[in-house]
Amino acid sequence: MMATPIASSITISFLFCASLLLLLCSSKNGYALGGGERKTMQSNFHTFQFNSLLPASVCSPSTKDKRKGTSSVSLKVVHNYGPCSHHLRPERASAPPTVTEILTRDQSRVNSIQSRLRQNSLEKDSSSSKSKATTTIPAKSGLSIGSSNYIVTVGLGTPKKHLSLIFDTGSSFTWIQCQPCTVFCYKQKQPIFDPSRSTTYKNITCTSRHCSQLSSATSTTPRCSTNTCVYGVRYGDNSISQGFFASETLTLTPSDVFPKYLFGCGEKNQGLWNGVAGLIGLGRDRLSIVSQVSSKYGNYFSYCLPSTPSCTGYLTFGTGGRSFTGSSLKFTPLLSKSKGPSFYYVDIIGIKVAGKTLSISRSVFKKSGSIIDSGTVITRLPPAAYDALKTAFRQHMTQYRMAKPFSIFDTCYRVKKNTTLKIPSISFVFGGNTEVVIDSSGILFATSSKKACLAFAGNSNSSDMGIFGNAQQKTLDVVYDVAVDPDLSGFHLSVPLRVGGWSVCVRKNKLWVLGIGCWLWSFPVWPWECSSIGVGLGVVTKLCSGGWLVDGWFRCWPMELLAMEFRWCGLGSAAA
Secondary structure (H helix, E strand, C coil): CEEEEECCEEEEECEEECCEEEEECCCECCECCECCECCEEECCEEEEEHHHHCCCCCCECCCCCCCCCCCEEEEEEEECCCHHHHHHCCCCCCCCCCHHHHHHHHHHHHHHHHHHHHCHHHHHHHHCCCCCCCCCCCCCCCCCCCCCCEEEEEEECCCCEEEEEEEECCCCCCEEEECCCCCCCCCCCCCCECHHHCCCCEECECCCHHHHCHHHHHCCCCEEECCEEEEEEECCCCCEEEEEEEEEEEEEECCEEEEEEEEEEEEEEECCCCCCCEEEECCCCCCCHHHHCHHHHCCEEEEECCCCCCECEEEEEECCCCCCCCCCCCEEECECCCCCCCCEEECEEEEEECCEECCCCHHHHHHHCEEECCCCCCEEECHHHHHHHHHHHHHCCCCCCEECCECCECCEEECCCCCEEEEECEEEEECCCEEEECCHHHCEEEEECCEEEECEEECCCCCCCEEECCCCCCCEEEEEECCECCCCCCECCCCCCCCCEEEEEEECCEEEEEEEEECCCCEEECCEEECCEEEEEEEEEEEECCEEEEEEEEEEECCCCCEEEEEEECCCCCCC
């Protein structure tokens, strides 16, 4: 990602290919705002008032135009605990969580991610066991849903009912609360969905191929009750949802309607959901909403998280008429990992503080690996990387008095509400030398009206997965370009190939493509890394959004014995 100061705003380009493009998405009038205070960035430092980090009591909706056109649709994003979501909460809802509770729940989510990845082989063994005719919740743990979540509102059913759902890139399954609540349901502001009053609701049978897809989307084995497919999800924070797997009409806008949308109709639900109707998953599984609406919007989705809970953002499906092929855009590959295929993996290769690259070995990030996650609040780093980051940050903050550590934070400062802060910039460098400059709202975290802490934390073990959290994604337009393989489980992401030339010919009504040349960026092919010369041969099976869908094989040198099949949906087109 590249950040260039223009007047008092920051323009950022960041493309992950099979990909993410990050642009600045400010809350108002071209500025990243918080508490009504303008932020500026000059000479590798951010200058802003501390009270811009404090929560506000009044909602300030974004004035940014939503993306329009037949190729996209945008939904408003609000923070679960901000003033813009007050109308979504039950009248007798409990008070929003404290900062301590937010950070504790965030750590629970991180712990569950790490546990899920470590125990993935055990989960695969369990998921292969035979289903039983029972409606008990599978004894498995998914992700902790966390506490700093973002909400979108969609329509479901015929006639449609508006439902507000948490969106989560770490989950691939959509579920809502449904009537009748046979055991328990938590309180929600909107009426609980009643499938008996919808003319388009239909349960999925146990013999349906869709039922067998639940295992990968929920990390649990589906059950069967009177030939109806039953799902169960237990999150790491002990929140649960169980009910019938079903199809229904999903309405995003009056002109964006999707019949037979697959989701969970939960009749047994419990957890800290703050009055929302359920969850919508944007992960890499075929049951994700990303996959289910790709026939209209292609394989693109994006979101902009507001700088503070008092502002609004947006979630967009489709390109919105934007082109991602410009030379000014940078991108980095999303990686595929077998131990947690539903996550979005990225390759972090370095960190900069005040424009200076920290001395962190590439092996530190390679050992842990990294994901980008909308549900984790605070970015987690390998211990060695975090130690280097906090040391460099402290060296630029000597003019401020340090305070005692707070929860997961060990680098905190005493500040006054009206203090004007000057802090060093922090940027992350991803594969392809894509540099992402973090907004000031993602560098310091206000724990009280008199205290702010460095908004990063270290993992306890060097092999624990690094996580690029939502606090560091705020004000960025994060665009995912994900290639869908309908023949395989989940999404299989494109490799950013750049070849010296293509040779194209037509044979038996099929377009064959032969390429030879060099790759601009290295990409991991476990346990090797291919980064030099390669050749490929494939057949274009159909045109896909933004380019060609190619099935074939490639071989890389110097690993001459390495050859593997691939499917590539790339930007641009082949030329004869």
